[in-house]
Amino acid sequence: MTPPPVKIKALAAGLPVVQPARLRDPEWPRYLAEFRADAAVVVAFGQILPKAVLQIPARGSLNVHASLLPRYRGAAPIQWAIIRGETLTGVTTFQMDEGMDTGPILMAAPTPIGADETAGELAARLATLGAELLVDTLARLDTLTPTPQRHEEATLAPRLKKTDGYLEFARPARELVNLVRGGNPWPGAVAKAPTGRVAIWRATAVDTPSSAPPGTLVAGEAGAVIATGERALLPVEVQPENRRPMSWGDYLRGARLAPGALFTTP
DSSP: OOOOHHHHHHHHTTOOOOOOSOTTSTHHHHHHHTTOOSOEEESSOOSOOOHHHHTOSTTOEEEEESSSTTSSBSSOHHHHHHHTTOSEEEEEEEEOOSSSSOSOEEEEEEEEOOTTOOHHHHHHHHHHHHHHHHHHHHHTTTTOOOBOOOGGGOOBOOOOOGGGGBOOTTSBHHHHHHHHHHTTTTTOEEEEETTEEEEEEEEEEEOOSSOOOTTBEEEETTEEEEEOSBSEEEEEEEEETTSOOEEHHHHHHHHTOOTTOBOBOO
């Protein structure tokens, strides 16, 4: 197993590191209690922690979540915010309870989402913003008043599957661009071309030059584009199966695709 960056940093600093497979095993609450921690901080852990674990720290367990709660609760808030066309997101610190991202909010920091920003690029920005917010939250823990979430305003951001990245060209081009951005770097936005599967890593929406059926390669002012349910999709960076990423132009020349070629959902 490859140690994650946090473990490498912790070991270099002489800090103990444990990696439990399941925190619901009965011995873990007793083990964690031996640390006599003032507070616990959880970031992208991937498990819902049991009450017996959450209550161990004297001042509670805190979570840093990559959305403005109660929006986008769940495992993939960054990706789904982009896929669904949001222009604003942020990070939230909150007191953990037994639910999934349902505890009372301590602090939040908003940030705009760039028009062309990918999930990977946004995640890097939110990591820094979240670290700063966590430090601020811990410093002000004595004076903060936890605010209950408005559960009726909650939206979910479930774990992504590979099939979530499948492109359906009957959808508007803008939605497809958002899927391309939200699926970068994983699971990737994928279409089936006449020459095989191709992942689209960057794309833009342009005006359609014809009324061709969705998925049809058509010639336009910007070069060859793919007709969609509304406007057209202009891929910028693509990756054929088992090949390296390349420009759209290089791909078309290598694949020898001409207008009329059909791209479909895998």
